[in-house]
């Protein structure tokens with residue numbers, strides 16, 4: 001058993017019809033990068049940086065953040081490390097923070113919170129930039145809904161660079177900037193986002209929540225939380241197609257990416273980058289290596305056009 005898993009870990013994630021798939025890992029704490037690497041991850045597709053900020057009474061300073069980000073970059077040894085800027089608010093709150101938002105899931109969270117707290121954002125951006133001097137870092141912005149948030153983030157990054165220049169501190173001049181696609185509005189009106197960013201990562205956990213108006217943490221409506229809803233699949237397809245049209249990489253980093261039961265569906269939607277919990281990597285890789293992407297794409301496209309709920313069993317060959 002262990003030997004088979006070891007073989008699978010070192011085997012390439014390539015479909016039967018020769019399509020290479022990137023399988024990356026989601027992590028919450030820097031030390032999990034070791035597990036990700038051991039599981040054969042091609043990179044870190046999502047480092048949820050908010051976990052550095054949670055469960056403590058103070059904020060992590062620039063040096064502490066820099067050490068954390070740089071350690072992940074070093075462990076991953078040249079593989080890309082995608083670090084998401086602070087995604088605080090809603091289900092994840094800072095200690096001592098008094099939130100009185102009427103509806104936290106629709107309130108001042110994630111990039112909205114960061115742009116409203118420029119000092120805190122600048123500190124994180126400087127730490128991220130400094131970590132990029134040790135290997136490839138990609139910056140991922142959560143909860144983007146408007147283009148002006150992308151422009152404001154670019155300005156904040158430019159200001160952080162200027163500050164590091166003034167201090168004489170090193171960073172890479174070549175850091176990719178991407179956004180989470182987790183608010184339906186940007187999946188629907190994707191063009192300016194895909195054109196102005198270097199990559200996209202679909203956060204299906206929130207995308208499903210906001211598309212179907214189902215609180216992802218509310219058990220009473222959990223049975224309505226349906227990743228296979230045609231509206232959700234169409235938003236994912238639309239985003240992947242925009243990436244193909246512009247040559248920009250598109251990943252899925254929500255829970256769907258690590259669910260081996262829906263791997264064939266995602267391949268059929270054209271997905272080539274998956275990011276998931278390290279423990280799920282081998283099960284997904286197994287599915288990838290047994291799939292015929294082109295046959296799946298034809299099946300999924302025709303089912304989406306008929307707008308019916310796709311039965312996963314129909315995708316079995």
Ligand code: PEP
Pocket residue numbers: 046048087182202203204205206207253254255
């Ligand atoms: C998502 O929304 O799908 C996602 C990956 O981010 P989080 O679960 O941290 O909100």
Ligand code: MG
Pocket residue numbers: 142182203205206
């Ligand atoms: Mg999310």
